[in-house]
Structure formats: structure tokens, C-alpha cells
Amino acid sequence: xxxxxxxxxxxxxxxxxxxxxxxxxxxxxxxxxxxxxxxxxxxxxxxxxxxxxxxxxxxxxxxxxxxxxxxxxxxxxxxxxxxxxxxxxxxxxxxxxxxxxxxxxxxxxxxxxxxxxxxxxxxxxxxxxxxxxxxxxxxxxxxxxxxxxxxxxxxxxxxxxxxxxxxxxxxxxxxxxxxxxxxxxxxxxxxxxxxxxxxxxxxxxxxxxx
Numbered sequence: 001x002x003x004x005x006x007x008x009x010x011x012x013x014x015x016x017x018x019x020x021x022x023x024x025x026x027x028x029x030x031x032x033x034x035x036x037x038x039x040x041x042x043x044x045x046x047x048x049x050x051x052x053x054x055x056x057x058x059x060x061x062x063x064x065x066x067x068x069x070x071x072x073x074x075x076x077x078x079x080x081x082x083x084x085x086x087x088x089x090x091x092x093x094x095x096x097x098x099x100x101x102x103x104x105x106x107x108x109x110x111x112x113x114x115x116x117x118x119x120x121x122x123x124x125x126x127x128x129x130x131x132x133x134x135x136x137x138x139x140x141x142x143x144x145x146x147x148x149x150x151x152x153x154x155x156x157x158x159x160x161x162x163x164x165x166x167x168x169x170x171x172x173x174x175x176x177x178x179x180x181x182x183x184x185x186x187x188x189x190x191x192x193x194x195x196x197x198x199x200x201x202x203x204x205x206x207x208x209x210x
Contacts, residue, residue, distance in 0.1 A: 013061035020071040022046035028139040032177045052092045075153040077136035079166045088121040128194045132170035132204040162207040170204040
């Protein structure tokens with residue numbers, strides 16, 4: 001458990017948080033659990049699901065600081081998924097193409113599958129989600145879960161999106177992660193029917209504060 005004398009606080013992301021945020025991502029990227037055995041390259045998952053948001057939309061990136069300066073959780077997002085996809089292809093992929101070249105064959109490993117996702121940001125443009133222009137990712141290290149920090153992180157982002165005039169936000173969660181679904185349900189998210197969501201369940205809600 002975290003030390004009793006620390007005072008965790010939510011604050012804006014800083015560039016010095018990069019490694020800590022990446023670590024949180026890696027340790028929660030496999031159905032909410034540690035992904036290191038599945039994806040041995042520890043930069044891969046953060047390069048898809050955390051770092052591009054911190055780089056392209058830093059004003060919508062927030063961390064849970066453990067009280068000693070280390071990020072132990074985060075929420076990241078974008079106010080405009082369509083614009084984010086364009087920036088991802090134009091700005092983000094060129095930064096990574098040397099490390100993760102675009103695949104030329106069908107993926108044979110989990111890593112190759114994720115590299116393929118990296119090179120297909122247009123997968124985020126889902127017609128059924130058009131009324132929910134913003135989207136987000138949230139992760140917390142296990143010792144910091146179940147203590148209200150996730151709710152506080154989420155409301156921090158919702159308030160920021162609402163202040164920008166964004167009406168609604170969506171997210172995609174792995175359907176088998178039932179604990180995460182319970183968390184989102186308690187926050188007022190509802191299922192958005194999507195014709196071909198694969199292993200994901202799409203959820204959304206208005207950004208209006210509760």
C-alpha cells in the first residue's frame with residue numbers, strides 16, 4: 001500500500017512524468033493488468049495509448065501524483081478525435097517510424113498486432129461515436145485503485161472538456177475487463193452500440209459535471 005503520510009494530488013502532466021506515465025500504462029495495458037510478458041518492448045503500449053495524448057493534447061493530460069512527485073495514475077484525452085487522428089498521422093507516427101516500421105505482412109505476434117494499430121489511427125473514426133467527439137484513456141497502478149482517485153481524475157478531465165465546450169466523450173474498454181466496466185457505470189457512462197467493435201465495448205457520456 002502507498003505510505004500513509006503521502007498526500008496524493010491530481011495535477012497537470014509535466015514532461016518529466018513521461019517515464020512514470022509509461023510505466024503506469026505498461027502495468028495496466030493487458031485487460032487492466034501487467035502487459036510486460038505480452039509486449040516486451042516497454043515503449044510500445046505507451047507510444048500508442050498514452051504518450052501521443054501528452055504530446056498532442058497536453059492541456060488534457062492529468063496525473064495522480066503520489067505526494068512525492070511521481071505519477072501513479074493518469075487520464076489523457078483529446079477534445080476532437082477527428083483532429084487528433086490527423087495529428088497522429090502527420091506528427092506522431094513520423095516520430096516513431098524508425099523504431100516501429102509500418103508492417104508489410106499480417107501480424108504474427110501481439111507486438112506486431114499493436115504496431116499495426118499504431119499505423120492505423122483512422123481506426124478511431126467510428127461513425128457511431130460522432131456525437132461523442134472527445135475520447136480518453138485512464139489508468140491507475142493497482143495500489144491506488146479503489147480509493148476514489150480514478151473518479152477524481154475522470155472528473156478533472158470531464159470538467160476540462162466541458163470548459164472547452166465539448167458536449168460528450170467516449171472511450172473503448174476491453175469487454176472482459178468487468179471491473180473497469182463497473183467503474184465507468186458508476187461514473188454515468190453508458191454503452192454506445194457499435195457495429196464492429198471487436199473485443200471492445202464503447203462507452204460514452206456527456207461532459208456536463210454531475
